[in-house]
Amino acid sequence: MNRKLIIPDIVVGRLPRYLQALQRLQKRAVQTTSSKELGDILGISAAQIRKDLSQFGEFGKQGTGYSVPFLIDRLEDILKLKHDWDIALVGVGDLGHAIIRYQGFSNRGFCVSMAFDNDPEKIGTSINGLIVENIQNMPARIQEAQVKIAMLTVPAAFAQQVAEDLVKAGVTAILNYAPLVLSLPKHVQVEYIDPIISLQHMTYYLE
Amino acid sequence: MNRKLIIPDIVVGRLPRYLQALQRLQKRAVQTTSSKELGDILGISAAQIRKDLSQFGEFGKQGTGYSVPFLIDRLEDILKLKHDWDIALVGVGDLGHAIIRYQGFSNRGFCVSMAFDNDPEKIGTSINGLIVENIQNMPARIQEAQVKIAMLTVPAAFAQQVAEDLVKAGVTAILNYAPLVLSLPKHVQVEYIDPIISLQHMTYYLE
Known part of the structure; x- marks a missing residue:
């Protein structure tokens, strides 16, 4: 059992x-x-x-x-936090940028170790020592490094497709910041971070 | 009843x-x-x-x-979303900055209409047309405008004190991004956004 x-x-x-x-x-x-x-x-x-x-x-x-x-x-x-987990971040906009610069992951079990974007102006730039990579290389890089966790900070219109690509590359846990529900195979864990959902929950109780 | x-x-x-x-x-x-x-x-x-x-x-x-x-x-x-709710954001670091620039609030019932920080280098600067104000003016500004909702994006060490100041000024709903649980009067709604908590929830299920 x-x-x-x-x-x-x-x-x-x-x-x-x-x-x-x-x-x-x-x-x-x-x-x-x-x-x-x-x-x-x-x-x-x-x-x-x-x-x-x-x-x-x-x-x-x-x-x-x-x-x-x-x-x-x-x-x-x-919770399987005896070793640090590598995270692949996809979408280096304002939010992705802020997450990469956030110092609070390393002492709580996580390390953002890869970042991908499709914008030529961002690819190759360095944020806190992490080089933004071309999203075209994402599947191969994730597969090679056997990364299991991804953070999705792309615009909503791209989120489902990118999530499917991540899962094909071997990712089994996605923290989704895009404001939509992903449709993915059952073996994939998805958690959502959407401030609007949290705010709308609270307004119910406001006068 | x-x-x-x-x-x-x-x-x-x-x-x-x-x-x-x-x-x-x-x-x-x-x-x-x-x-x-x-x-x-x-x-x-x-x-x-x-x-x-x-x-x-x-x-x-x-x-x-x-x-x-x-x-x-x-x-x-x-959910009381027939009119837009004003939000006061406190703490204009990377995350606060990203939230102010985020375009997704206005069509879902919210408007970040005030931003506060204690850093002289930030006070008076403009982000997407919003002027960052001195945190010393926060209580008076919130009280005057009768803002009920705040987003807390300050470092963890300051979060409890700032939250208490917000409540004293009349805020009754706080979306807290600082990684700690706030201790506030019962009439105050608090929701938490902490990516680490969400990630640790998922690692339980990973092999």
Whole structure:
């Protein structure tokens, strides 16, 4: 039996938040924490956190709480963050540019190691030491380096085609910034970042 | 009885996606759709979509489907998108800069109408016609213009303090790009955009 099949995706989606909270505690040299403390940081109930973590094993003892370094170690293991993942970024517009220059990936498990665009003015330029490559070379470069994760920051009109090319080259996880839903084979993970969707969610509650 | 209290937030969170799919259909001049077609576009089951929409009233007839313009109208009304919302952006780094230059807000209900920073080199400069203002003037400017929504693109170390200042000035919805959870009064809506959290969610499923 594949154990993974029985962990609901919504639980998996909360694990990175737990890890983030734990890493912040570790920065402050906190050694032990509780589901209550984590819950206060994250705005999630302590019961929910205990229930989520219990799906992956016994991580803490009643009354003594969780060891911060131990729980970080376990979550990094579960989320496969024990080594850095290379990321191919496609589309070096304003947003792609900002992402390449962002310093926050390297200490959280990721490295933007390739960037592609179709604009001759951008190809060959360097951003934070990363050379923008011709998108025509993308499939071969990704296949060769066995990159599994891509960030898609191309205009919406190109996103579906580029995503299909990425998948053909072996990519199995795409973080899509283009404001549309991609239609891809089931084995491909897709996550969406669309500020408008988040804003429209909030306006529902505004007066 | 406040009807809103009984609609689960997870349902509300899917409405912007339905609206996005409908707007794409409208662009292609599609007049009528079905929960099956919407579900195929969004990767959500038709039954889920029917159940979600039924919480807000009768929007379609069995067998004839949904009128695209009518459903767009209803969703814009429910999500309070009948008028554009002004947004105050705080932190004009690479990401803030990219957001100000992004063209996709205006036709989806939002307008970045103020931008603030504390860097003297940035204050007074113009990005796409928007003048970057001194963050010291932020509370007065927001209060005066009665801006309710802010985008937070400051470094993590400043995010909590700036968020508290925004709330004091009357902001009740914050889209937070800083990689930490904000601790704010309950009446304030907060949504988070953190690419690392999304990436770590996907690596769980990678081999």
